[in-house]
Ligand SMILES: [Zn+2]
């Protein structure tokens with residue numbers, strides 16, 4: 149198997165994220181050492197509201213001013229590393245969005261302030277609950293949506309809103325909503341769920357956005373990446389761009405799952421002729 153190593157999503161680091169490890173400098177040095185051709189550094193956005201402080205940062209007593217200052221330092225350090233390694237690796241500096249209530253004002257303010265090269269558009273919250281972390285919060289979100297199928301529908305509706313509003317160059321872990329659902333394969337058979345997923349994929353294709361072939365799930369023991377089988381098949385059939393993202397959260401997770409993810413993609417007829425986000429594109 150031969151493919152060029154790239155990542156549309158990752159570079160979370162202990163320097164700027166409470167649930168990641170290692171310094172951003174060590175993370176970038178590891179990308180260089182592994183021979184990555186290009187990578188997007190996409191740290192989680194810093195919320196502009198205390199209620200949406202991430203769990204580790206909230207536990208540490210961080211306030212909005214402090215997390216904004218840390219986000220500012222993230223951009224400074226990422227830009228420094230982008231320049232330092234310009235002859236070794238092509239780095240795009242961006243960030244990963246949220247989709248909580250009111251996210252649009254926060255994302256717009258952060259774009260205006262930091263002028264990222266690109267965005268990864270991700271939804272990790274429903275009903276303002278972080279559903280991809282603790283199982284109990286996922287289950288609460290299921291109850292608030294009115295059932296597991298309704299949860300999937302709500303997720304894809306929020307995701308479409310985010311896609312239409314910001315046209316992020318990369319759409320992060322498209323079907324993350326399956327994370328705590330062992331029976332997720334059944335959900336793609338439900339018309340209301342499937343129709344929304346395919347609707348969003350179709351729109352991503354029309355807008356020319358890139359799907360994050362997110363291999364972190366594989367590195368954590370799942371048997372397929374995001375996107376899961378029928379959704380990936382649809383993307384391949386309809387020619388929607390899909391590019392690997394290792395979603396790294398420290399040196400150890402860099403490149404993890406890449407070989408397995410690409411093997412699955414190619415076995416299903418997908419191309420490893422990667423599409424790279426254009427700098428500055430889709431950023432409003
Ligand atoms: Zn993270």
Ligand SMILES: [Zn+2]
Pocket residue numbers: 244270272320321
């Ligand atoms: Zn994410």
